[in-house]
Amino acid sequence: MASKNPRLSELAAQIAEQAVILEKFLDDNNLPQPSFGVQGPAAFPVGADQKAANDARFSLIGATKDLRGLVVGPADTLKWLVLCDHNVTAALQAVYHFKIAQSVPLDGSPISIADLSRAVSLDELNLARVVRMVMSERIFVEPRQGYVAHMAASLLLAQDRGMQAIVGHMCSESFPSAARMGECLETYRGSEEPQHSAFMMCMGSWAAGGGEEHIVSGNEWKDLGQAVVVDVGGSLGHVSLALASAYPNLRCIVQDLPFNTAANDLIASQNKSRQVTFQPHDFFNPQPVLPAETMTSVSTAVYLMRYILHDWSDTYARKILAHVRDAMASATRDRKNAYLVIADAVLPPPLSGIPAAQERTLRAFNVSMFAQLNACKRDTSAWGALFRSVDGRFVIESIRPPSPGSS
Numbered sequence: 001m002a003s004k005n006p007r008l009s010e011l012a013a014q015i016a017e018q019a020v021i022l023e024k025f026l027d028d029n030n031l032p033q034p035s036f037g038v039q040g041p042a043a044f045p046v047g048a049d050q051k052a053a054n055d056a057r058f059s060l061i062g063a064t065k066d067l068r069g070l071v072v073g074p075a076d077t078l079k080w081l082v083l084c085d086h087n088v089t090a091a092l093q094a095v096y097h098f099k100i101a102q103s104v105p106l107d108g109s110p111i112s113i114a115d116l117s118r119a120v121s122l123d124e125l126n127l128a129r130v131v132r133m134v135m136s137e138r139i140f141v142e143p144r145q146g147y148v149a150h151m152a153a154s155l156l157l158a159q160d161r162g163m164q165a166i167v168g169h170m171c172s173e174s175f176p177s178a179a180r181m182g183e184c185l186e187t188y189r190g191s192e193e194p195q196h197s198a199f200m201m202c203m204g205s206w207a208a209g210g211g212e213e214h215i216v217s218g219n220e221w222k223d224l225g226q227a228v229v230v231d232v233g234g235s236l237g238h239v240s241l242a243l244a245s246a247y248p249n250l251r252c253i254v255q256d257l258p259f260n261t262a263a264n265d266l267i268a269s270q271n272k273s274r275q276v277t278f279q280p281h282d283f284f285n286p287q288p289v290l291p292a293e294t295m296t297s298v299s300t301a302v303y304l305m306r307y308i309l310h311d312w313s314d315t316y317a318r319k320i321l322a323h324v325r326d327a328m329a330s331a332t333r334d335r336k337n338a339y340l341v342i343a344d345a346v347l348p349p350p351l352s353g354i355p356a357a358q359e360r361t362l363r364a365f366n367v368s369m370f371a372q373l374n375a376c377k378r379d380t381s382a383w384g385a386l387f388r389s390v391d392g393r394f395v396i397e398s399i400r401p402p403s404p405g406s407s
Contacts, residue, residue, distance in 0.1 A: 011067040018060035022046075025053045036138045038108040044162070058355035084136075086175075091133035093171035098122050100131065101150075101158035104140070108155075110147035201214040205270045212242040214402035215306060215343055221247045224337075227289060227300035231255060232283055237263045237276060244275040251294060255281040283308070283320050287327035302330040306343035311375050314386055322392040346399060347379040389393065 006014075026033055031045040069077060095101060103119040113131075117124040131140050131148055139153045156163055190191050219323045221227075221243065229252045231240045240252035254263055258280035267276050281288060290301065303324045309317045322330055328338035347362055366377040378386065382397065387394035 005070075006066065008067065008070060011063050011070070014063045015060060015067065016061065019054045021056040022053060022060065022406050025056070025293060036141075036151050036153075038150050038152055038155050042152065042156045057350070058200055062355050067123065088137055089171055091130045091137070092167060093175065094122075094126075094130045095134060095139075095154075095157070096164065096171055098127075100127070101140075101154045103151050104148055104154065104158065105153065106150070106158060108150055110143050113146050113148060116148055117276040150341050172393050177275050182351070212239050214400075215239055215304075216246050218400050219341060221250060224300045224302070225249060227251070227302055228253065228294050228298045229302045230287075230290070230327075232305045232320075234304075234306075235260070235263070236266050237278065238266075239269065239304070239306055240276050242273055244272050246269075248275070251298065252276045253290075253294075255267055255283065257282060257305070271375045275351045282315075283323065285323070287323045288326075289330065295331075295334060295336065298336065300337040301328070301338065302339045302341055303328060304341045304343070309342065309386075310344050310377055313375055314389070317386055318390050321394075323386070325391050325394070340394070342383075345377045346383065346401070347377045349379055349381075 007370045023033065025031075026045060032041050032377055034040055034044060044056060044057060093118050098120040100116070100120050100122075103116060111119075112126050113124050117127050119128065122130075132142070133269050134140060134154075135142060137153070138151050139157070140150050141151050142285075150158065157167060226249055229240065229243060229250050229254055231237065231254045234240055234256055236252040236256075237252075237254035240254045243250050252275065254267070254276060256263060256278070260278075260280075267273055267278060279288065295301075300345065305320075305324075309320065312320065322339060328340065331338040345362060347366060348359060352359070361376065377380075380396075389395065
């Protein structure tokens with residue numbers, strides 16, 4: 001957010017200017033214009049590599065947020081935040097739980113609240129209460145009184161299993177945890193234990209595929225020569241499979257807990273069993289010795305951790321990294337190059353000047369990680385301190401942020 005207090009007319013002019021840039025970009029590239037309707041694109045149709053268009057987009061988002069904040073004013077900002085935001089999430093939780101989006105016609109035609117009530121086994125009064133709450137965010141629409149139809153966002157929720165998983169997790173697990181943030185801070189002052197989180201207080205006790213573009217394109221994998229990549233906590237192996245498809249010089253070992261047998265199935269289905277293998281491993285235990293037949297054929301060992309360390313406080317992150325350090329030291333004793341690649345969020349410092357919408361998302365994830373796992377996102381300074389606390393030989397050679405939209 002800008003440090004000065006802009007006038008309403010200045011913000012309005014900035015909004016108009018950036019909107020023209022975006023509209024022209026979409027028209028020039030034969031891309032669809034954004035729309036709330038069911039024919040609208042599921043995501044804003046600007047590729048992650050389109051820097052100028054993405055800059056205009058985030059500038060527009062920031063300016064509209066600033067303009068709204070000034071017009072709403074401090075008093076109503078606070079009142080609306082505590083009144084509206086969590087109630088939208090609560091209503092969305094019900095939409096997810098009762099599979100309401102999946103029960104509305106996918107062709108955009110309306111369904112009566114009475115018929116929808118029978119389809120989802122929820123009484124009409126509460127069904128109407130729920131869907132009209134999320135309609136305030138343009139999720140569903142009431143084309144005429146007593147009827148519900150899809151908008152682009154609700155249609156996405158109805159059809160996209162990945163989005164269903166995200167909404168379900170955030171509404172059913174993260175959302176209840178967040179409500180106990182203050183109690184958790186009071187009870188477990190300064191603790192870094194994962195069980196001392198608001199999520200654990202609430203519950204009593206997201207490995208997703210996709211988004212590998214930055215991993216694949218953001219590093220000089222081809223320049224490594226023959227190399228082995230150890231995908232620590234690699235889940236089903238999506239990242240390793242993407243790397244193997246792009247770089248025939250890489251052999252990948254996907255490490256995850258022994259019960260993750262689905263990884264073998266996915267690797268086999270992609271016909272990559274010769275290049276990608278699954279290795280049962282708990283990263284809190286010492287790293288296995290790399291197979292001799294692998295080490296004789298490669299010159300470099302790369303340990304890759306994608307979205308692993310943000311799940312753990314420094315206490316536990318140090319344990320994970322210490323085992324990787326020992327494995328890297330073993331590789332160097334065998335006269336191999338050894339590298340550690342971390343794919344994770346890097347929080348901006350305060351007053352960094354990044355677009356407000358991006359900073360808000362990062363800050364929200366940081367609070368969410370604390371609430372659920374007593375873990376954290378880290379800024380550059382915190383990452384450096386973490387590495388140094390494990391071994392002074394760890395040096396951050398570079399930080400390569402992805403383009404907006406990739407991960």
